[in-house]
Amino acid sequence: MIDFRSDTVTKPTKQMCEAMANAVVGDDVYGDDPTINELEALAATMTGFEASVFVPSGTMGNQLSIFTHTNRGDEIIVGRKSHIKNYEVGAAAVISGVSYHLINEVKGMMPLEEIEAGIRGMDIHYPNTSLICVENAHGTGVVLPLDYLQKLRKLADKHQLKIHMDGARLFNAATYLGVDVTEITQYVDSVTFCLSKGLASPIGSLICGSKEFIYRARKGRKLLGGGMRQVGILGAAGLISLREMTKRLHIDHKHARYLGEELDKLPEFHVDFDRLQINMVFVRSSLDLTKLAEYLKQYDILIGGYKGDVVRIAIHNDIEKADIDALLSRIKDYVKEVNNA
Numbered sequence: 001m002i003d004f005r006s007d008t009v010t011k012p013t014k015q016m017c018e019a020m021a022n023a024v025v026g027d028d029v030y031g032d033d034p035t036i037n038e039l040e041a042l043a044a045t046m047t048g049f050e051a052s053v054f055v056p057s058g059t060m061g062n063q064l065s066i067f068t069h070t071n072r073g074d075e076i077i078v079g080r081k082s083h084i085k086n087y088e089v090g091a092a093a094v095i096s097g098v099s100y101h102l103i104n105e106v107k108g109m110m111p112l113e114e115i116e117a118g119i120r121g122m123d124i125h126y127p128n129t130s131l132i133c134v135e136n137a138h139g140t141g142v143v144l145p146l147d148y149l150q151k152l153r154k155l156a157d158k159h160q161l162k163i164h165m166d167g168a169r170l171f172n173a174a175t176y177l178g179v180d181v182t183e184i185t186q187y188v189d190s191v192t193f194c195l196s197k198g199l200a201s202p203i204g205s206l207i208c209g210s211k212e213f214i215y216r217a218r219k220g221r222k223l224l225g226g227g228m229r230q231v232g233i234l235g236a237a238g239l240i241s242l243r244e245m246t247k248r249l250h251i252d253h254k255h256a257r258y259l260g261e262e263l264d265k266l267p268e269f270h271v272d273f274d275r276l277q278i279n280m281v282f283v284r285s286s287l288d289l290t291k292l293a294e295y296l297k298q299y300d301i302l303i304g305g306y307k308g309d310v311v312r313i314a315i316h317n318d319i320e321k322a323d324i325d326a327l328l329s330r331i332k333d334y335v336k337e338v339n340n341a
C-alpha cells in the first residue's frame with residue numbers, strides 16, 4: 001500500500017525497531033527509565049525549555065497543557081479551525097472545564113486585534129481569560145511567521161496571558177522557515193509536538209515548558225491515567241525521531257511541492273499553493289473524489305482526508321518520489337477514463 005492519507009501512517013523505521021528491541025528501560029512513574037529521561041532532556045534542549053514530559057498522544061499533550069495553564073471556568077482563546085477546537089472531542093470543556101473564545105484564522109493566524117478584543121476585562125459577568133492557543137504548523141498547511149509570534153507574545157504579556165503552541169508539526173514549521181526550533185518556541189510558554197507524524201515514531205508526543213509547569217503537567221498526566229512504566233521502548237524510537245528524522249523533513253516538503261506542481265498541470269485539479277508550505281498538498285478537483293479514491297485503492301494507493309471538493313494528500317517518510325509518480329500516473333489514467341466515458 002502507498003498511503004497518502006496522513007503523516008500519522010508512517011511505520012517505525014528498521015533502525016527504530018532495533019532501538020526499541022534493545023532499549024534500556026525502567027519504571028518511568030518512579031522516574032527510573034533512562035531512555036525516556038534522555039528523550040525528555042533532549043526535547044527540552046531542542047525546544048529551548050527547561051523541561052519536558054512524554055505523553056501518549058498530541059491530544060493528551062494539548063489537553064494536559066490547557067489543564068495545567070488554566071483554572072476551571074476560564075475562557076481560552078483558540079482558532080476556529082484549530083485541532084484543539086475541532087478534533088479533540090471537546091476535551092478542554094470536559095477535562096479543564098474551560099470555554100472557548102473562537103477566532104477565525106487568516107492564513108493560520110488569529111488577527112491580533114481580534115485576540116485583544118476577545119480578552120475579558122474585570123466585569124463580574126465575565127469568565128477569566130487565561131490562555132491563548134496557537135497551532136504551528138497550522139493544519140491548513142501554513143506556517144506562522146516569526147514576527148506574528150513576536151507580536152502575539154507582546155500582546156499576551158501586556159494582558160498577563162500564557163501562550164500554548166500546538167506544534168504537532170513544529171519541526172515541519174522550523175524546516176519551512178529554515179530556522180532552529182527555538183526561534184519559534186521562544187515566544188510561547190509551552191509547546192506540544194508529535195513524534196508520531198512526520199517524525200515516524202509509532203507513538204508519542206512531548207510537552208515542553210518551564211520546570212515548574214512540567215512538574216505540574218507530569219502530575220496531571222498521572223491524574224489522567226497517563227503515567228507509563230517501561231515506556232523507554234517508545235523513547236528509543238523517539239530519540240531517533242529527534243536526532244535523525246527532524247533532519248529529513250525538507251525531503252517531504254520537496255516531494256509535496258513536486259506533487260503539487262504536477263497535479264496543478266491537469267485541468268481537473270487546482271492546487272492551493274498559498275498553503276503548500278510543509279508536507280501536505282491541498283487539491284481542489286472537479287472530479288468526484290470518493291470515486292477517485294475508490295479507483296486508486298484498486299491499485300493499492302490510498303488517499304483520504306477529503307472534504308467536499310478538496311483533498312489533502314500527505315507526504316511522509318514512507319513515500320518516495322517513485323510513489324508520487326505512481327500516484328500521478330494512476331490519476332492521469334483515471335482522468336482519461338472519465339473523459340472518454
Ligand SMILES: *Cc1c(COP(=O)(O)O)cnc(C)c1O
Nearest residue numbers: 057058059060083135139166168
Ligand atoms: C495530529 C494533531 C494533533 C493530535 O495528535 P494525536 O497524536 O493524533 O492526538 C494535534 N494538533 C494537530 C494540529 C495535529 O495535526
